[in-house]
Amino acid sequence: GTPGAGGRAAEDGGGSTTEVDGSSYASWRAGSGARGAEDPLPPEHFILSPHEPTLAFIGFVRPNVGAIPPMSELQVMWWIQRLRGKVARTSTPPSYGLLGRKLTYGVDYGNYMHQLAAEFGGAPSLTTLALRSPRVLVAYCLGQAYISFFRLEGPFASEKAWAVSSGELFEPVTQRGLLSNAVFVMVTAFFGAINLTAYAVELPFLAARYLVGGRAAA
Known part of the structure; x- marks a missing residue:
């Protein structure tokens, strides 16, 4: 994309660009916050700097497994709540960094997704899942960190997410077979x-x- 007057495009690493305010981008670069050959991603979950919260870097983190688009969607959800002042930050250092990682912005997919969701109230409660839909509970506990799970509760809750989780996301667990699920439970x-x-x-x-x-x- 081509930035408009006074704007600057921030690329997400996958070829797409987003127009941002020119002064914000300039101040970010001046603070050595923009990602480049030597510059790191911003400190808050590799999304933004507390000094420039209106400028977010979406889609830059790289997971060990999993896809970047659902991570980007969750980053946007976190960013919206961050701008609203409804993100509960903790003093505990994040634990989603990869050991021996080649990239400083490489993260553990599931851990990263859950930590972001927990901060804006999107992480589902096991009690709520058990009471409302045991199928969703099983899909959540034995499945992957699908984005639909983080729309079951919280500010972005959707009834469609419950339908998807109890159907489409429950099926891979049953297709895995009893033995594989038993091994998964024992390892956990x-x-x-x-x-x-x-x-x-x-x-x-x-x-x-x-x-x-x-x-x-x-």
Whole structure:
């Protein structure tokens, strides 16, 4: 696309361009925030900088598996809520970065999708899924991080997403077969047990740090 007067096109890495305000783009470049040969993507989930929240970089992250279009759609949903001031940011560093990654903007697909959705209230509740549609619960727990799952609840909720999740997204789970699903559940339970063990070991240290910090503040 060709930018209009006073505008500048930001390319998403896949060939498509989006017109952005010229002053915003210029200020972003001046702050060494724009992606280039040496410049990193912005710090907030590789989407935007807190100093220029109206300029978003959509579709630049690269997943280990999965497709870029659904990630881009979720990024737009997150960005809209960010502009509305309805994103709950946490101080915990993101955990979706890939170990030994060649690209600094390479991410774990499912982890990235869920973290963005959790911040704007789009991550579904297991309780809600179990009460309303066990089929959707099974599809969600044993399927991929499809974009429809993040439209079941929250600001972008849609009844069509429930229909798609209980039908089209439930079918791949059943087609996988009982044995494959059983292995999937066992692997999930195994790593869940490891995480719980690590949390139990870490909990006393977290409590001690909290107590020491509280006394120091007093």
